[in-house]
Amino acid sequence: MKVLVLGGDGFCGWPTSLGLSNSGYDITIVDNLSRRKIDIELECDSLTPIQPISTRLKVWKSVSGRDIQFVNLDVARQYHKLFTLIKELRPDAIIHFAEQRAAPYSMKSPFHKRYTVDNNINATHNLLCAIAESELDIHLVHLGTMGVYGYGTAGMAIPEGYLNVKVDCGNGELKDLEILYPANPGSVYHLTKTQDALMFYYYNKNDGIRVTDLHQGVVWGTNTPETMMDERLINRFDYDGDYGTVLNRFLMQAAIGHPLTVHGTGGQTRAFIHIRDTVKCIRIALENPPQKGDKVQIFNQTTETHTVRNLAELVSEISGAEIRYYRNPRKEATENKLNVLNERFLQLGLNPVTLQEGLLSEVMDIAKKYEYRCDKSKIICKSLWTKDIEIDAEGSNIPINQPGEREAP
Amino acid sequence: MKVLVLGGDGFCGWPTSLGLSNSGYDITIVDNLSRRKIDIELECDSLTPIQPISTRLKVWKSVSGRDIQFVNLDVARQYHKLFTLIKELRPDAIIHFAEQRAAPYSMKSPFHKRYTVDNNINATHNLLCAIAESELDIHLVHLGTMGVYGYGTAGMAIPEGYLNVKVDCGNGELKDLEILYPANPGSVYHLTKTQDALMFYYYNKNDGIRVTDLHQGVVWGTNTPETMMDERLINRFDYDGDYGTVLNRFLMQAAIGHPLTVHGTGGQTRAFIHIRDTVKCIRIALENPPQKGDKVQIFNQTTETHTVRNLAELVSEISGAEIRYYRNPRKEATENKLNVLNERFLQLGLNPVTLQEGLLSEVMDIAKKYEYRCDKSKIICKSLWTKDIEIDAEGSNIPINQPGEREAP
Numbered sequence: 001m002k003v004l005v006l007g008g009d010g011f012c013g014w015p016t017s018l019g020l021s022n023s024g025y026d027i028t029i030v031d032n033l034s035r036r037k038i039d040i041e042l043e044c045d046s047l048t049p050i051q052p053i054s055t056r057l058k059v060w061k062s063v064s065g066r067d068i069q070f071v072n073l074d075v076a077r078q079y080h081k082l083f084t085l086i087k088e089l090r091p092d093a094i095i096h097f098a099e100q101r102a103a104p105y106s107m108k109s110p111f112h113k114r115y116t117v118d119n120n121i122n123a124t125h126n127l128l129c130a131i132a133e134s135e136l137d138i139h140l141v142h143l144g145t146m147g148v149y150g151y152g153t154a155g156m157a158i159p160e161g162y163l164n165v166k167v168d169c170g171n172g173e174l175k176d177l178e179i180l181y182p183a184n185p186g187s188v189y190h191l192t193k194t195q196d197a198l199m200f201y202y203y204n205k206n207d208g209i210r211v212t213d214l215h216q217g218v219v220w221g222t223n224t225p226e227t228m229m230d231e232r233l234i235n236r237f238d239y240d241g242d243y244g245t246v247l248n249r250f251l252m253q254a255a256i257g258h259p260l261t262v263h264g265t266g267g268q269t270r271a272f273i274h275i276r277d278t279v280k281c282i283r284i285a286l287e288n289p290p291q292k293g294d295k296v297q298i299f300n301q302t303t304e305t306h307t308v309r310n311l312a313e314l315v316s317e318i319s320g321a322e323i324r325y326y327r328n329p330r331k332e333a334t335e336n337k338l339n340v341l342n343e344r345f346l347q348l349g350l351n352p353v354t355l356q357e358g359l360l361s362e363v364m365d366i367a368k369k370y371e372y373r374c375d376k377s378k379i380i381c382k383s384l385w386t387k388d389i390e391i392d393a394e395g396s397n398i399p400i401n402q403p404g405e406r407e408a409p
Numbered sequence: 410m411k412v413l414v415l416g417g418d419g420f421c422g423w424p425t426s427l428g429l430s431n432s433g434y435d436i437t438i439v440d441n442l443s444r445r446k447i448d449i450e451l452e453c454d455s456l457t458p459i460q461p462i463s464t465r466l467k468v469w470k471s472v473s474g475r476d477i478q479f480v481n482l483d484v485a486r487q488y489h490k491l492f493t494l495i496k497e498l499r500p501d502a503i504i505h506f507a508e509q510r511a512a513p514y515s516m517k518s519p520f521h522k523r524y525t526v527d528n529n530i531n532a533t534h535n536l537l538c539a540i541a542e543s544e545l546d547i548h549l550v551h552l553g554t555m556g557v558y559g560y561g562t563a564g565m566a567i568p569e570g571y572l573n574v575k576v577d578c579g580n581g582e583l584k585d586l587e588i589l590y591p592a593n594p595g596s597v598y599h600l601t602k603t604q605d606a607l608m609f610y611y612y613n614k615n616d617g618i619r620v621t622d623l624h625q626g627v628v629w630g631t632n633t634p635e636t637m638m639d640e641r642l643i644n645r646f647d648y649d650g651d652y653g654t655v656l657n658r659f660l661m662q663a664a665i666g667h668p669l670t671v672h673g674t675g676g677q678t679r680a681f682i683h684i685r686d687t688v689k690c691i692r693i694a695l696e697n698p699p700q701k702g703d704k705v706q707i708f709n710q711t712t713e714t715h716t717v718r719n720l721a722e723l724v725s726e727i728s729g730a731e732i733r734y735y736r737n738p739r740k741e742a743t744e745n746k747l748n749v750l751n752e753r754f755l756q757l758g759l760n761p762v763t764l765q766e767g768l769l770s771e772v773m774d775i776a777k778k779y780e781y782r783c784d785k786s787k788i789i790c791k792s793l794w795t796k797d798i799e800i801d802a803e804g805s806n807i808p809i810n811q812p813g814e815r816e817a818p
Contacts, residue, residue, distance in 0.1 A: 079523060110538045114488060117534045118527075121604070125526045129519045135796070156578040165574035166583065169565045174575065182588040183607055191611045195530070195604040198592055202600045206740050206794060331615050385615060387544070 002026045003286065004089060006075055006127065007097030008068075009053050010035050011236045012143060012219060012278050016095065018226035018233065019279035020286075021066045028089060029053070030082075030098070032074040034119075035236075038105070038243075044378040047237040047252065047370045048222065059232045076122035083130040086138070093139040093286055094131070098123045099192065103147070104329070104383035105242040106189035113188045120192035124199055132207040139289040140200075141282060144215045146271045146302055146340065148194045150184025157339040161213065161298025186332055187385070200296045208292060212285045216278065217271030217302030217340075220247035221359060222366055224276050235275070237366060239374065241381030247272065247311055249379075251360060254319035255367035258379060264328030265403040266309030267335030271302035274353040284348045300342045303352035307335075309403075318357060319364065326397040331385040411435045412695065413498060415484050415536070416506030417477075418462050419444050420645045421552060421628060421687050425504065427635035427642065428688035429695075430475045437498060438462070439491075439507070441483040443528075444645075447514070447652075453787040456646040456661065456779045457631065468641045485531035492539040495547070502548040502695050503540070507532045508601065512556070513738070513792035514651040515598035522597045529601035533608055541616040548698040549609075550691060553624045555680045555711055555749065557603045559593025566748040570622065570707025595741055596794070609705045617701060621694045625687065626680030626711030626749075629656035630768060631775055633685050644684070646775060648783065650790030656681065656720055658788075660769060663728035664776035667788055673737030674812040675718030676744030680711035683762040693757045709751045712761035716744075718812075727766060728773065735806040740794040 008017040008029030021027045031053065039045050051059070057068050073081050075098040086094075099120040100106060106116040124142070131138050149158050163181045166174040180201065183194035200211045227235045238244040239252040250260045273281075281301045290297040312323045328334075346352075353359065380396040392398050417426040417438030430436045440462065448454050460468070466477050482490050484507040495503075508529040509515060515525040533551070540547050558567050572590045575583040589610065592603035609620045636644045647653040648661040659669050682690075690710045699706040721732045737743075755761075762768065789805040801807050 079519070083519075110488070110492075110542050113538050114531075114534065118531055121530050122523075122527055125523065129522050133519050156576060156584075163576065165576050165586070165588075167565060167572065167574050175565075177574070177591075179574075179588075179591040182586075183610075185607070185611050188611070191607060194607050198594070198600060198603050198607075201592075202594050202597070 001093065001286065002028075002089065002091045004028050004030060004086070004091040004094040005097065006030045006094060006123075007099070009033060010097055010101070011238065012275070013097040014056070015224040015227050015235050015275055016097070016279050016282050017068060018060060019224055020283060021060070021068050022064060022226050023283065025286075028069040028071065028091070030071045030073050030075065030085070032072060034100075042240065042242060042378070044240045044375060045373065047239050047367060047373055048234045049370070049373065050234065050236055051232045055232060059230050063229045063233070075126055076119045079126045079130065082126055083133060086130050086134050086136065090136060091138060093141060093289070094127065095282060096124065096127055096140060096142045099143075100189065102243045103187035103189040104381060106187050107385050108242070108383045116188050117192055121195055124196045128199055128203040128209060131209055132203060137210070137292065139286070140209060140211045141285050142196065142200065142211065142213045144196065144213045145190060145193050146215050146217045146300065147186055147190035148183055148197060148215060149181055150186065157341050158300070159341050160300050160344055161215065161296070186330065204296050210290045210292065210294065212290060212297045212299065214281065214285060214299050214301040217273045218245050218247065219273055219275050219278055220245060221275040221363060222248070223362070224279055237370070239367070240378040242383055246270065246308055248363060250312055250315040251363040252367040252374075253379065254315050254321035255364040256371045256374060257321070258376065259322040259324035260312045260315060261380060262308060262312050262323055262325050262403070263330065263381070263397070264325070265334050266312055266325070267307055268332065269305055269307045269336050269338040271300075271305045271338060271340050273302045274359065277303055277350065277353050280350060281345055284345060284350060288348055299344045300340055301345065302340055302342055304354055305338050305340055306355075314355070315360070318360060325400050325403045326380070327389055327400060329381050329384045329389055329397055410502065410695065411437075411498065411500045413437050413439060413495070413500040413503040414506065415439045415503060415532075416508070418442060419506055419510070420647065421684070422506040423465070424633040424636050424644050424684055425506070425688050425691050426477060427469060428633055429692060430469070430477050431473060431635050432692065434695075437478040437480065437500070439480045439482050439484065439494070441481060443509075451649065451651060451787070453649045453784060454782065456648050456776060456782055457643045458779070458782065459643065459645055460641045464641060468639050472638045472642070484535055485528045488535045488539065491535060492542060495539050495543050495545065499545055500547060502550060502698070503536065504691060505533065505536055505549060505551045508552075509598065511652045512596035512598040513790060515596050516794050517651070517792045525597050526601055530604055533605045537608055537612040537618060540618055541612060546619070546701065548695070549618060549620045550694050551605065551609065551620065551622045553602045553605065553622045554599060555624050555626045555709065556595055556599035557592055557606060557624060558590055559595065566750050567709070568750050569709050569753055570624065570705070595739065613705050619699045619701065619703065621699060621706045621708065623690065623694060623708050623710040626682045627654050627656070628682055628684050628687055629654060630684040630772060631657070632771070633688055646779070648776070649787040651792055655679065655717055657772060659721055659724040660772040661776040661783075662788065663724050663730035664773040665780045665783060666730070667785065668731040668733035669721045669724060670789060671717060671721050671732055671734050671812070672739065672790070672806070673734070674743050675721055675734070676716055677741065678714055678716045678745050678747040680709075680714045680747060680749050682711045683768065686712055686759065686762050689759060690754055693754060693759060697757055708753045709749055710754065711749055711751055713763055714747050714749060715764075723764070724769070727769060734809050734812045735789070736798055736809060738790050738793045738798055738806055
């Protein structure tokens with residue numbers, strides 16, 4: 001099966017490309033290397049040393065015997081190049097990771113908000129437009145986020161994309177209706193994913209494009225069996241306040257002796273998935289495409305939920321790290337419950353990797369190995385959701401005495 | 410009250426700017442003249458001869474004694490210029506018409522789809538970003554469309570923006586929930602308005618921006634009391650297959666002796682509003698802003714609903730024009746019912762202009778007066794929603810023998 005991976009040089013895209021290639025898929029990566037350029041902007045590198053894409057692909061060929069093609073292309077800006085590639089390559093499926101993926105980055109400034117909207121919306125729309133124009137029957141697999149749902153409504157479990165509701169028709173009669181789950185984005189980044197969902201809905205309806213939208217939880221872990229085959233294949237490890245995901249940040253902080261940085265009370269419940277399961281889920285999605293005429297297929301790509309506080313306590317227990325509470329830079333509920341259904345992947349054979357001490361230690365071991373590459377000034381978050389949050393002279397969040405406290409210490 | 414009108418040179422923006430100026434509002438128009446440039450692209454002019462914007466404003470000053478300022482600015486591209494203008498002008502309200510507004514134009518080609526998404530999303534997002542960044546408490550009034558709703562769900566009346574539903578919490582207990590009415594766009598243009606709604610929701614929630622979103626029906630008519638004050642103030646009159654709205658097209662076709670062009674069976678029900686009521690509704694919206702902390706305020710800005718077939722029959726009756734049926738270029742239901750609630754504007758004092766023979770004749774009189782400016786080759790629609798619709802050698806829709814027929818005659 002021929003698969004185009006848009007954003008295949010990134011944190012999820014790279015291990016996915018290698019995993020699929022190793023399973024015999026014919027992979028072409030498209031990437032404009034934007035994530036590497038953002039490293040330069042933020043003056044913060046991946047903790048793990050990542051090789052240039054051409055080195056990555058040469059090493060992959062030498063250890064696996066398999067070819068992966070690479071095209072440097074900006075999906076949001078180079079429509080004709082994208083369209084021509086699709087027409088010539090005739091892929092069976094396209095996996096779409098080519099979006100700015102960090103909520104804190106999307107909230108740093110008007111520039112970052114505008115870049116995120118402009119890039120993500122145009123990337124998704126160019127792709128849909130090009131598939132429709134190509135008249136090829138291509139299965140589009142998109143990486144969405146659990147964040148499109150907001151954090152739970154009316155206390156009920158979050159279904160997979162669609163919600164059954166009853167509507168009063170005016171005469172007291174209740175009619176059943178299936179709707180897209182009402183969007184409730186928590187950042188500009190999340191907003192773009194809710195806008196993507198409308199584009200998938202429309203192009204599926206008007207042009208019959210087959211789409212699978214994966215609402216992914218917060219990814220943790222860094223390596224997969226394939227990225228461990230050679231050190232030069234290692235995956236990114238982001239530890240900074242913008243791109244680092246919460247559990248990876250805690251594990252890295254524990255490894256280098258930094259207090260664990262919990263925002264607010266740490267009572268935010270989030271859905272999680274290990275990077276190895278990301279790769280497995282995408283393969284399952286490729287193998288279970290919607291049929292022509294089907295509506296957009298939506299899976300919740302997540303395996304467990306935890307509060308941030310519980311994760312900090314777990315990491316503290318196994319590492320002895322101190323927990324420190326900071327003002328929450330996000331505009332969100334102090335505490336929330338989250339109950340997520342993920343039966344579709346389980347039914348299709350996913351056997352989830354859950355939080356095990358072994359895997360937690362593996363991440364800490366990597367962090368220790370590359371501690372010499374860490375710039376500690378990048379650990380504390382500096383991106384603020386609104387201007388009414390007090391910060392210190394460096395622009396960083398302020399530690400607080402009591403979890404959830406709003407006042408300065 | 411100081412009001413910035415984005416898109417104030419267009420079909421709705423121009424009469425709104427004059428109407429508000431005449432009522433004593435202090436108006437600044439922002440426009441990049443994109444609609445005039447699209448005339449050049451489409452090789453089709455407004456039936457009425459419209460003057461350059463500087464002439465329009467000079468004439469307005471001479472007949473009314475009032476000043477309107479003009480800034481040539483691309484809202485979707487020139488963020489810093491927009492932000493600076495807002496900071497310096499400190500408007501009380503901003504009316505946002507600055508979007509590509511024709512469904513057929515948005516479906517002409519991948520270029521037109523991409524232009525519409527890129528322009529409309531970035532325009533709305535730049536505006537929200539700039540208001541948030543300015544830290545000014547500005548009321549944003551946006552021109553949306555009835556098309557965000559699709560054409561009716563479960564047979565019930567379409568409420569004003571929000572829908573009350575009941576959700577099963579898993580234990581059989583039904584909980585009440587108020588949600589944004591589920592979006593069901595019928596074209597890429599309509600899609601962008603549903604994406605706008607998510608941006609309003611988010612920036613209202615995160616930054617407290619006060620927003621009124623007006624879901625407008627199909628506009629008909631051309632003149633208002635202000636645009637009639639001097640011939641050089643005349644409003645646009647679009648009769649072509651891309652920008653012409655259905656009733657204006659029928660009236661113009663009747664006036665020049667062209668058969669009325671009905672698509673499919675003409676069984677499509679649409680919501681309508683006269684351009685004079687557009688101006689009145691916007692004034693009512695300005696005078697009834699949401700309060701700080703209120704959610705996005707949504708009004709259905711429409712006064713009556715009709716099927717396209719009934720409108721054709723009405724125009725045929727008063728003019729003797731023949732009705733001709735054409736293949737429907739849109740992907741939509743052959744027939745639909747539409748029941749729209751518009752109580753909020755009625756409660757706030759709107760006394761609607763409805764279809765009256767006098768006003769219909771007024772439009773036909775204008776069409777007759779400027780018939781010499783008409784390019785008849787632009788009347789038949791050429792924009793197709795999908796590639797499976799047969800067209801003639803000129804790329805135009807094909808007349809059919811029976812209403813709704815799909816085969817060639």
